Amino acid sequence: xxxxxxxxxxxxxxxxxxxxxxxxxxxxxxxxxxxxxxxxxxxxxxxxxxxxxxxxxxxxxxxxxxxxxxxxxxxxxxxxxxxxxxxxxxxxxxxxxxxxxxxxxxxxxxxxxxxxxxxxxxxxxxxxxxxxxxxxxxxxxxxxxx
Amino acid sequence: xxxxxxxxxxxxxxxxxxxxxxxxxxxxxxxxxxxxxxxxxxxxxxxxxxxxxxxxxxxxxxxxxxxxxxxxxxxxxxxxxxxxxxxxxxxxxxxxxxxxxxxxx
Numbered sequence: 001x002x003x004x005x006x007x008x009x010x011x012x013x014x015x016x017x018x019x020x021x022x023x024x025x026x027x028x029x030x031x032x033x034x035x036x037x038x039x040x041x042x043x044x045x046x047x048x049x050x051x052x053x054x055x056x057x058x059x060x061x062x063x064x065x066x067x068x069x070x071x072x073x074x075x076x077x078x079x080x081x082x083x084x085x086x087x088x089x090x091x092x093x094x095x096x097x098x099x100x101x102x103x104x105x106x107x108x109x110x111x112x113x114x115x116x117x118x119x120x121x122x123x124x125x126x127x128x129x130x131x132x133x134x135x136x137x138x139x140x141x142x143x144x145x146x
Numbered sequence: 147x148x149x150x151x152x153x154x155x156x157x158x159x160x161x162x163x164x165x166x167x168x169x170x171x172x173x174x175x176x177x178x179x180x181x182x183x184x185x186x187x188x189x190x191x192x193x194x195x196x197x198x199x200x201x202x203x204x205x206x207x208x209x210x211x212x213x214x215x216x217x218x219x220x221x222x223x224x225x226x227x228x229x230x231x232x233x234x235x236x237x238x239x240x241x242x243x244x245x246x247x248x249x250x251x
Contacts, residue, residue, distance in 0.1 A: 024204045028191040028237075033208040069212045088210060092176060096210035099219075102202040105195075106161065110218035114174075114210045 024100055033095050038087060041095040045085055047124060047131050053078060056134035060121050067115040067140040074109050074123045076132075081107035083126045090119035115140045151244035155221075155230045158251040162224040164195065166217045166232050168242060174209035190215060192235045197221055198228050226250040 032044025042048075059073040074084055084107065086096040096113050107125065115121075120135040150169040155162055168190060175187030187209065195203040203219050224230070228248040235241050 024194070024201055025206065026192070026194075026204070028206055033191075033206070071216075073218075091210055092174075093208055093210065095208050097208065098206040100204040102200075102204070104197060104200075104221055104223050105203045106220040106222050108218075108220045109205075110216070112212040112216045114212055 024102065029098065032098070034093060035095060036093055038089045038094045041087060041093075042124075045095070045098065047085065050124060050131045050133045053125070053132035053134060056123055056125055056132060058121060058123050058134055058136040060136045060138050062137070063139045063141060064115060066142050067117070069112050070115050070138060070140075071110065071112050072121055076107040076125045078107075078125060078127050078132055080127050081125050082128075084109060085124040086113070087122045087124070088113065088115055088119050089122065091116045151232070151242055153230070153232060153244045153246040155224070155246045155248045156251050157224060157226055157248050160222065162221040162230075162248050164219050164221060164230055164232075164246070166244065168215045168234055170213070170215060170236065172209065172211055172213045172215060187237060190234045190236045193217065193232065195219065195230060195232045197224055197230055224248050
């Protein structure tokens with residue numbers, strides 16, 4: 001085998017490894033969702049090392065009149081984004097939602113969440129074995145978890 | 147709007163925007179009624195979406211999703227006439243299902 005061919009094969013093999021595995025869980029992750037601390041919710045999701053990314057956009061109000069209904073929009077421009085975890089650190093249970101995008105679905109969601117008090121809304125995006133994150137502060141004037 | 151689902155799937159510029167509204171109380175289990183008793187947790191845990199029978203999207207929710215959940219997601223290879231089905235299951239095992247045909251804007 002020539003050195004050039006070997007390098008080609010090496011590239012081809014690494015491309016295979018980089019193809020995201022689109023796995024739907026189909027079972028509710030109770031350890032993560034029932035966690036009352038951000039860190040334990042993250043470990044329930046198997047998330048450890050997180051890097052900040054400017055390729056993630058979170059659109060949410062700066063101030064929310066009513067914490068019971070806060071609309072958030074999350075978009076990732078990172079190639080091969082597989083899933084979003086949405087967390088609100090100061091909520092009684094910080095993990096709000098986990099979205100998995102299969103082939104044919106763009107890494108984009110809009111939803112409405114409850115916020116107990118002023119907090120960061122954090123989105124963590126899974127890309128292969130890596131996790132990227134962005135945060136948006138939302139000031140809550142009236143709490144929504146009552 | 148209990149037990150109802152509203153859906154829309156509109157194709158525009160190559161992207162199909164699917165909007166879903168589910169009628170559900172989304173009780174956290176931490177709220178009390180007038181007698182001071184806790185109202186039992188009752189919330190949607192799993193949402194699945196398929197395009198022409200093939201699963202394309204999954205959501206898992208905790209109690210932090212607002213009452214009567216609202217969701218938008220985008221599909222990038224759906225065509226007009228394709229069928230999007232969304233199903234949900236709550237913590238009591240109750241399920242719901244909605245179906246919509248993709249229309250061009």
